[in-house]
Amino acid sequence: MIHKVLVSACLLGSPVRYNGAAKTLAHPLLEAWQREGRVVSVCPELMGGFGVPRPAAEIARAESGDRVLAGAAQVVDASGADVTALFVAGARAALASALEHDCRFALLIDGSPSCGSRFIYDGSFSGQRHAGAGVTAALLRAHGIEVFADSEIEALGERLAQEEA
Numbered sequence: 001m002i003h004k005v006l007v008s009a010c011l012l013g014s015p016v017r018y019n020g021a022a023k024t025l026a027h028p029l030l031e032a033w034q035r036e037g038r039v040v041s042v043c044p045e046l047m048g049g050f051g052v053p054r055p056a057a058e059i060a061r062a063e064s065g066d067r068v069l070a071g072a073a074q075v076v077d078a079s080g081a082d083v084t085a086l087f088v089a090g091a092r093a094a095l096a097s098a099l100e101h102d103c104r105f106a107l108l109i110d111g112s113p114s115c116g117s118r119f120i121y122d123g124s125f126s127g128q129r130h131a132g133a134g135v136t137a138a139l140l141r142a143h144g145i146e147v148f149a150d151s152e153i154e155a156l157g158e159r160l161a162q163e164e165a
């Protein structure tokens, strides 16, 4: 069985980040997965209702995505506005897309308050980061989807090879 992979749209070259840029990951594995038709592109923040560009946002008070989903933490933008509802809506839309395409694996860009899976920023908008996951990564994991950061693409490749052996 060929497994599909949910992938952050900005890693695929879509200029959908808050600042209107992409963060393209040029890697032979990702190119191969695209040729094989495995890739399901999502941008949770656009799916949640944000536009491009948009203010930078971080999960407040050094919390993480699972606490946001539990209603115990907020996502705020750089002006201090509470944008939690849009982040949760985006996470749910990304999960719906993963389920629709039967994705058991995801490759998401690290550091984002949506897509981060190993680290995120602490809500101080000062570049301070800590271990934790964004709202979408946390929701996907809560539904059994294995989330890999962009820095872990080779580990995901090994995982897929193992599953498909």
Ligand code: SF4
Residues within 6 Å of the ligand: 008, 009, 010, 011, 016, 017, 018, 042, 043, 044, 045, 046, 109, 112, 114, 115
């Ligand atoms: Fe990229 Fe995810 Fe942010 Fe969309 S929500 S711009 S896919 S990091």
